[in-house]
Amino acid sequence: MSVKVIKPGLLTTVQDLGRPGYFHLGIPMGGAMDRLALRAGNMLVGNDEDAAALEAVFMGPELAFEADAVVAVTGAEMPIFVDDEEQQGWTAFEIKAGQVLSFGFLKSGARAYIAISGGIDTPPALGSRSTYAIGALGGVNGRAIAAEDVLPLGQAGTSKTGATVPPELRRGPGSPAELRVLPGLYWHRITEAAQEHFFEDDWTVAPEADRMGYRFRNGRPLEFVEREQPFGAGSDPSNIVDGCYPYGSVQVPGGTEPIVLHRDAVSGGGYFMIGTVISADMDLIGQLQPHVPVKFVKVDMDTALDARHERAAQIDAMRAALR
Amino acid sequence: MAKQIQSPLPGTFYRKPAPEEPNFIEDGASIAVGDTIGLVEVMKTFHEVKAETAGDNARFQAENEAPVMAGAVLVEMD
Structure with missing residues (x-):
């Protein structure tokens, strides 16, 4: 066999x-x-x-x-x-x-x-x-x-x-693919203008994207709120004192190219994260080819949880259909 | 009908092995089976695209550094 x-x-x-x-x-x-x-x-x-x-x-x-x-x-x-x-x-x-x-x-x-x-x-x-x-x-x-x-x-x-x-019940990304993001702990690190244009801009999947992380480019660079870098953080404004990286977290090294950590992610490091792609949309990332257009969509926790339930219901419907 | 070589992968197409080096195959040249006609970069690796059929008078349809889809025609030849 x-x-x-x-x-x-x-x-x-x-x-x-x-x-x-x-x-x-x-x-x-x-x-x-x-x-x-x-x-x-x-x-x-x-x-x-x-x-x-x-x-x-x-x-x-x-x-x-x-x-x-x-x-x-x-x-x-x-x-x-x-x-x-x-x-x-x-x-x-x-x-x-x-x-x-x-x-x-x-x-x-x-x-x-x-x-x-x-x-x-x-x-x-x-x-x-x-x-x-x-x-x-x-x-x-x-x-x-x-x-x-x-x-x-x-x-x-x-x-x-x-x-x-x-x-x-077959789910794939649309065009542009929409990835819903819940802003996270380090949201305050970028300026209000950057908070807005991150979600306005058209991004494209970089060819480097792999199982560890999906990289995006062609959006505007993010501007950071000025501060004196805390002890233990690197000197770049996109650096933080090392933190845990959740699956789906969106780090933006140097403020230029967002990287969404995926299934083979590293577990921690010193880059700020703008937020996290919601669990319901992680599968869609796995179906993105290089160079395809992507929009990030800002959502709140209630929307993220609703989407999670919808996705679970979709799997239940699939089970029922194939029983 | 003209013969075609298609990209097996989506990614970025390169006509030369390195930026300062000449093209693998110049327009108008002949292509033999097994010739590398370009590279497709995806997931941090470069994949050589090799000719599986031979032909003459190569006419590249994809430019250097162009984004390509899987199945995109890279070169036509007679």
Whole structure:
């Protein structure tokens, strides 16, 4: 029960819902950048929602199946082929031993999730199979998959070929993508003008954006309120005395290019944070390609909590639809 | 129909290996299978785009340092 990697794609990693509980030690939660897409894929193929799947960024891998399996590809849109036959995204399909799964050029989104019945059964590390490449943890020997790797599969559950996620429950970013931000502890560090233009400006995703953080550029630089830097803080006005970095926190080194920390984030450091992208919108970031336009939208805690409930309801609706 | 080489990835396209160096392939030149025709930068790494088909009279459709989408036509040739 295994799948052999013919071509790995650009950077394809084993991901599940991550390993919460070690961030205070500097080990991030990790896991799928788009958690909803991972859950959807697992539901479609009859896995537990937290089973491990492949996260393929920008480019799909080529995989040879050595056993019959049910597969679903969710998240980013790219043409999906079993041998020469095209398959639908967000839909469970069968693949026979000896057949090859491959992909065409990315059409929209950034990360496709390839869920396979039984789940990827690489050894868990600290309670998760998620690949944290910087820490050489999880996945296949702590790294992205490579040609010739053989990925073990777990015991398959029951699934229905042809099951599909209703289109209204598939979530992806619009254009411009809107990311809702709750201003945070260091909000007072920038001027009122900067507080306004941060949310007015059109930003674009920088090509450096990765699993650690998504960088944005092309907005106006932020001006800081003048102060004498406190003891322990660096000399740049964007420096603070080291603090904890939450997932989704938006740091702006030098006041120029905001970075939203994502699943493989560092846990702390000395940059001020303008605020935090709300949890309901974190999945959307995982689907942003380089150079796409983004707006940050200022929200309050009530809106953030409502959005969180809406997102949970959406996952419930998906469970009900696929039961 | 003209042959095309497409970008396999979204990112920033570069026609030269480094800013001060010449283009990998000049317009009008011939391209052989396996030639590097440019780089696409994404996620802090540079990926070489290699020709999988040969052709003559290269006509670049993407400029140096241009943002490209996956599937964007980088060069046409005969």
